[in-house]
Amino acid sequence: MNKQFISEKIKKDIFQINEPWNREGCNIFLFKKDNSCLIFDVGLGLFSIKKFINKLKIDNFLVALTHSHFDHIGGIADFMAEEFIVPKVIVNAMQNRSGWALEYLKAENFDESKLVNLVDKTAQQICNDFIIQIPDMIPIKKNIINWFDYCFEVIHLGGHSNDSCVYYDHAHKILVSGDLLYNGEIYTNCYSSDKKSFAKALNIISQLDFEIVLSGHNKIMNRKKALFVVQKWLSDLS
Numbered sequence: 001m002n003k004q005f006i007s008e009k010i011k012k013d014i015f016q017i018n019e020p021w022n023r024e025g026c027n028i029f030l031f032k033k034d035n036s037c038l039i040f041d042v043g044l045g046l047f048s049i050k051k052f053i054n055k056l057k058i059d060n061f062l063v064a065l066t067h068s069h070f071d072h073i074g075g076i077a078d079f080m081a082e083e084f085i086v087p088k089v090i091v092n093a094m095q096n097r098s099g100w101a102l103e104y105l106k107a108e109n110f111d112e113s114k115l116v117n118l119v120d121k122t123a124q125q126i127c128n129d130f131i132i133q134i135p136d137m138i139p140i141k142k143n144i145i146n147w148f149d150y151c152f153e154v155i156h157l158g159g160h161s162n163d164s165c166v167y168y169d170h171a172h173k174i175l176v177s178g179d180l181l182y183n184g185e186i187y188t189n190c191y192s193s194d195k196k197s198f199a200k201a202l203n204i205i206s207q208l209d210f211e212i213v214l215s216g217h218n219k220i221m222n223r224k225k226a227l228f229v230v231q232k233w234l235s236d237l238s
């Protein structure tokens with residue numbers, strides 16, 4: 001049976017969720033504690049991520065975002081403005097539709113066989129009808145997110161897009177990297193991509209003491225794999 005979302009448990013309280021019908025779809029990471037969750041990115045938004053998460057008996061949401069590309073923010077209309085904990089640089093960037101990377105929203109990136117019985121539209125119609133309604137959110141005041149025993153430092157690095165941020169929990173050695181680092185091809189031609197900042201960002205990332213990278217796309221990485229990709233991307237950038 002086709003599914004709107006697929007979720008995989010990474011650790012006791014961390015889940016990786018993706019949209020299986022979207023080949024280029026971003027990873028959504030969900031940290032769960034009782035009936036509360038902290039989410040990083042919200043996917044394309046074709047289906048309600050909130051309803052899906054509700055099935056995990058969660059009704060208390062905090063939503064962080066790594067950057068304002070459509071595949072990471074498409075689902076934001078599902079949430080209320082006060083549920084977001086987003087740095088100012090991303091709140092501002094979201095106002096500019098040119099920065100949503102919509103040039104990469106293509107019918108060929110959808111697997112229509114996985115959309116059968118889920119939606120009564122072709123991939124092309126999904127692209128044509130795609131809209132994002134940006135809630136009127138208030139940016140976070142401090143670049144720290146304390147959530148139960150997690151403490152994420154919000155690090156604005158730019159590079160992939162001028163608003164790209166990573167979230168780093170030193171104690172748990174977790175890095176949520178968005179599109180600044182994932183196991184795949186580097187994209188440097190988006191609106192507001194900057195190769196020099198990208199290289200600087202990768203150098204900063206490689207200095208962080210993480211053991212696990214919760215990446216914006218593809219499989220999550222251990223430190224060894226992540227540092228291998230950093231070196232590959234740095235050589236692609238030079």
Ligand SMILES: [Zn+2]
Pocket residue numbers: 067069101160179
């Ligand atoms: Zn991106």
